[in-house]
Amino acid sequence: MTKENRQVDSWEYAPSLESTNHIHIKKRYELFINGEWVKPSSGKYFETINPANEEVISEIAHGNEEDIDRAVKAARKAYTEVWSVMPAAERAKYIYRIARLMHEQARELAVIETLDAGKTIRESRDIDVPLACNHFFYYAGWADKLAYAFPNRKVESLGVAGQIIPWNFPLLMAAWKIAPALAAGNTVVLKPAETTPLTALKLAEIIEASGLPPGVVNIVTGYGDTGAALVNHLDVDKIAFTGSTNVGKIIQKALAGTSKKLTLELGGKSANIIFDDAPIDQAVEGIINGIFFNQGHVCCAGSRLFVQENVAEKVISKLKERLKSLYLGDPLDKNTDVGAINSKNQLETIERYIQLGKNEGAEMYQPACVLPKKGFFCPPTLFTNVAQSSVIAQEEIFGPVLTIQTFRTIDEVIQKANNSPYGLAAGVWTEKGARIFNMANQLNAGVIWANTYNKFDPTSPFGGYKESGFGREGGVHGLAAYVKFI
Amino acid sequence: MKKELQQSIEELISASPTIDKVGVEERVARFQTRSIKGDSKLQALKMGLNMIDLTTLEGKDTPGKVQQMCYKAMHLHDELANLPTVAAVCVYPSMVKIAKSALVNSSVKVASVSTAFPSGQAPLSVKLADTTFAVNEGADEIDMVISRGKFLAGEYDYVFDEIAAIKAACGNARLKVILETGELLTLDNVRKASDLAIYAGADFIKTSTGKIQPAATMQVTFTMLLAIKDYFDKTGKMIGMKPAGGISTAKLAIHNLVMVKEVLGNEWLTNQWFRFGASSLANDILMQIRKLETGVYQSSDYFSID
CATH class of the missing domain: 3.40.605.10 (Aldehyde Dehydrogenase; Chain A, domain 1)
Known part of the structure; x- marks a missing residue:
């Protein structure tokens, strides 16, 4: 192969660890x-x-x-x-x-x-x-x-x-x-x-x-x-x-x-709702940011995904594809997207729910990724074929686990989203402004994000309804x- | 027959997903926080050099200038060992023959702009003649511009047919379709134009002529990469991407490579599928490679400006 034609083989990022020698921690x-x-x-x-x-x-x-x-x-x-x-x-x-x-x-x-x-x-x-x-x-x-x-x-x-x-x-x-x-x-x-x-x-x-x-x-x-x-x-x-x-x-x-x-x-079990007219690629990012931010240890995590039926296949396949490009590993590496689960205890809780989801007959997807040998890690996890009555769609898991349900009509999704003892947050993805306001009025949640998720600001109130x-x-x-x- | 085609173009355009600008900006910002260091950086810099279409598109271009640029294309910085060449030189049709003979025995391609570049304000017959001339002079690649006026007026079928006609005139030359995104105004339009160009037969889609600002912003390139990705998922066919204009630093080039890797994957990271249209980028990359190898920056006076 001439030097002009040389093909660059698989380009990977070198580890880029944030230095710890500037910090002071007492014994x-x-x-x-x-x-x-x-x-x-x-x-x-x-x-x-x-x-x-x-x-x-x-x-x-x-x-x-x-x-x-x-x-x-x-x-x-x-x-x-x-x-x-x-x-x-x-x-x-x-x-x-x-x-x-x-x-x-x-x-x-x-x-x-x-x-x-x-x-x-x-x-x-x-x-x-x-x-x-x-x-x-x-x-x-x-x-x-x-x-x-x-x-x-x-x-x-x-x-x-x-x-x-x-x-x-x-x-x-x-x-x-x-x-x-x-x-x-x-x-x-x-x-x-x-x-x-x-x-x-x-x-x-x-x-x-x-x-x-x-x-x-x-x-x-x-x-x-x-x-x-x-x-x-x-x-x-x-x-x-x-x-x-x-x-x-x-x-x-x-x-x-x-x-x-x-x-x-x-706690929360917040609904993230994708309508068929949503900017699909940005919505997929929003889903990921909604549930995998901080390994899903977020009280307002968008842990219940509702996708309108006619775009469900597309959204789910794009979501799976996107999960493959998330980097899981050492949290100190500047290139890591998904870090460690906070404690052994929490990891066990999450794993228990994942097992439960499988037992309930839901279909699980996890991208292929190598988990570090030491430490507490859980790959990003999706569950399809989930019902309102599935425990994994009802209880707060507080981990990187997303349940996916589809819906047909706007009334149906409002009912399902509100059908939870919790009422902390919700996300709505649509191009229609009027629909956003309608949803915001009808969803029983303290925070409602439109075409974004997990955005916080000191000037903006945060809190929930119900439990x-x-x-x-x-x-x-x-x-x-x-x-x-x- | 014609009516059916029109209808399908309308369907094609209405199937283009809408783009949320705020979401795109957020995602693009994430690419810029990737930390590329050490060997990974050196690999990226050399890869970047190898993807450059070294460009001169001035009214005042002379055969001498083009010949010198061609020499540079093959000898980026002889002081440094193991450097690749650039991917291609990009010139006006009148300079194709000169570039071609200057690059004889090298694998550096000759790309020619055509179709009344940069405005594209000419009838199709003139654009076809322009293209055929460049191809006959030996151009390996044709960089055409779309008719932005027609696009903005909603005459999508005209734009589609024009691209298809130019593609037919290209013969074996690969066709890059310049959307001139700085004139398309919205990311929604960028996406529509990308889909239009891809389905009309583009081998590459390219952001800009370099004559209009803003040119290859990461938001625009990202939107176009998504169009390529969707097309690939649907058909299994790869389309190339060429951001052009405004990418003048190694850092920005690496951000673009990160974006290509994370949106399309490593398969696109060769000059067969990704190019930078740039004139000053090469020297900044060379300076960075030199810095990686010696630990210090060298004055720009040591890097040739052909």
Whole structure:
């Protein structure tokens, strides 16, 4: 073969690992209470691991009832003596400062998020961390404008907010919770998830560096018992919880008969609906972004796909084809599209559902891909031949598993989409503007995306109906969750 | 008979899927975050060089200039070992014979623009004569322009017939159909024109003449690649793609290669199916290869500008 004619054989991307030598992770993390790092009174620690290789990253303090009590007392003291009497414009400065410091450390935060949660560096770098910063920037702006946030109504801060966050967007959820609470003049006790505490603890370091008065934000790591202690503490004025519907129900029962305010952001089984006039190729991207974003660990994941009958074959074949070009692997590789499942526990749950789907007679498709030997990985999975009565189409799987159903008429798809105990989000793909508005009116979901999916912005409220919870986060609505109207 | 054909062209056009610009922009942004390094980068750079249609399309072109460009096409940078040649040189019909004789004994092809390039504002008889002349002079490839005015006026059958007629006049020469996407205004139109060109017999579809801005944006190229993909899925036949105009850096070229790989697959990553229409791209790629091999950038003065 002459050199002019040489054919270039299969061109593959070389691994492009994000460097980890610029990050600082302590061997052991204590509890962040009253501006200090204190040992847990139980003396117990647990390990947090990297789900992509199962290696231990750090040891984390396991807070108990006593630690929660210390944290709540510190938060109460900071509330009455400092934070609630400080001029609002001064409060804003602190929140802006936290936002700027996060921005400065964005790269480190992104890498640690990827190490601890298994999500791809592309997502933590381009989505999680920038959005988290933006939430602080956005709510900092409200701090001294509270009087104008709710026209003709006077508002006051609540006091001490207890906040419990999940493992799917560890830093982002901390930002969603802390930023509006502080802006509205509350102090905070935050309990991160046990599998992903690291970025919340890095945020504690940032808060420390910002000079925020001691006790305004306290971070107490631990398991479910730690969270329960926070929920049941008598001197907490508000509980904000994001997580599973089961735990949400337990919390609501626990709070019945108390004066504590509650917001819950729970599970979902959101419908992504493709009409025959949709821009098909972009809709296929939207389906993928809807369900495989963050390995499907997204409460608003578009996990139920409804495709209009006459384009179903085309959409499904394009979807299968597209799955082949997704890269699954080391989350730290900049070219990875699908990262690791957050924990062994979650992987087992997902695998159980996949088996269940097969047992139910649904047809499974997974692209051929080599799973790394170590770590928790699950290939992107599609199920066709699924009915409304299939369990895999009813229950939240919280993994990269999509069920596909077809529909014929618009009424049919609205009925089917609403036929779920959940009501968090939905996607509508069509060229017709009128149809989009009609669907938005009739779908029982807190967020409805048209011709896109999984888009988030600090200015836009997020939250659900029915068993997906109540209360809104983000935007001026998110502020309302942290004030009382007087 | 004619009426039936018209009807089927209308069906063809209405079967073209609509394109959501925001979605396309999002997908295209993803290609640009792929990180290409080390050996993978070197491979991509050499592949890119090998896909270039080295182009000069000026009124002031002279035989001397074309001959020098042809020499460059075969000797990109003799200082560097193991470099490929470019795929082709692209010239006006009047320069085909000169290019052909300058490239004798090499596998570099000669592509000629035709059909009253770049505007295409001439009757079909003139366009056919233009094409036949270039083919007779020895052109291996013909780069025709579509009648954008007719396309925008909705006379799809005219555009289709014209492409088919030029294709017939090409004989063994491969036909690249330039859509001049900068004048088509929407991605929906780009998609329609792509389908029209492919079904009328194009061997390649090409974005632009290089005379109109914007030219080969990634959004436009992506839309055209999807048309190629759909055609391949339907018929099993491969169609080539040539973005032209505006791709002047190695980085942008690599983004395009990533896009081709992820939309169409590795089979398209040869100069038989993918080309860059560019004049200054080659030197930037050479500079990057030199940088990969030595670790430092060399002044542009060391790279010839033929």
